[in-house]
Amino acid sequence: MAAELDDADLTILRVLQDDCRVGLERLAQECNLSVPSVQRRVKRLRDSRLIQKEVAILDPSQFDYKMTFIVLVELDRETLQQLDLFRKRAKAEPQVQQCYYVTGEADFILVCTAKDMQDFEALTHRLFFENSNVRRFRTSITMDRAKVGLHLPI
Structure with missing residues (x-):
């Protein structure tokens, strides 16, 4: 295209x-x-869907969702059905801002937002602990938003 x-x-x-x-x-x-x-x-x-969506990028410091987490998720079973189920679950969760299916140690990388650590803990229960196919997840807490965007260098 x-x-x-x-x-x-x-x-x-x-x-x-x-x-x-x-x-x-x-x-x-x-x-x-x-x-x-x-x-x-x-x-x-x-x-033609070259422009998929037009959005506003909000300043999280002006809202309750002040924390951002990068989460690497490993699944036990990687069948197409299990991968699709995890994708659907991540897409349905409003606190998941981005979800990537990746190669390497993790199967998925999620960018999530939360109000505080208790809110993030509740999110981990919904997404990971209640999902028997999640083997493990590792979380990094962001210290600063140095760059945010989805620009393509065209």
Whole structure:
């Protein structure tokens, strides 16, 4: 799909990655195109799922969820069914912000948020202790959010 993108499409995507609320007029200016042309391109990029979602990144220090945890999870059984069950459980948990199926020592890496240690402990019970297929999990507590984002360097 990326091969079908021209310079204007890439410019639109770069600008939207920085600020998805930017107006069509500014996008048109950045691309040297008309507003209707940019509007059609943005619609095509959304319809093709190159733009999967447009979100706001919140400042966690302004809310109750002030702690972030990186959790490496090892499963006992790695059948397709067991992997899918864990994925579904992680996706359904609101405190799991990101879930990656990975190679190496762990099967999954989760980025989780919690209000405090007691809240995280409750999360571990729901996700790990109540799941008989979780062999073990290892947790790192983040000290600082040095960089947060999902930008692609296009």
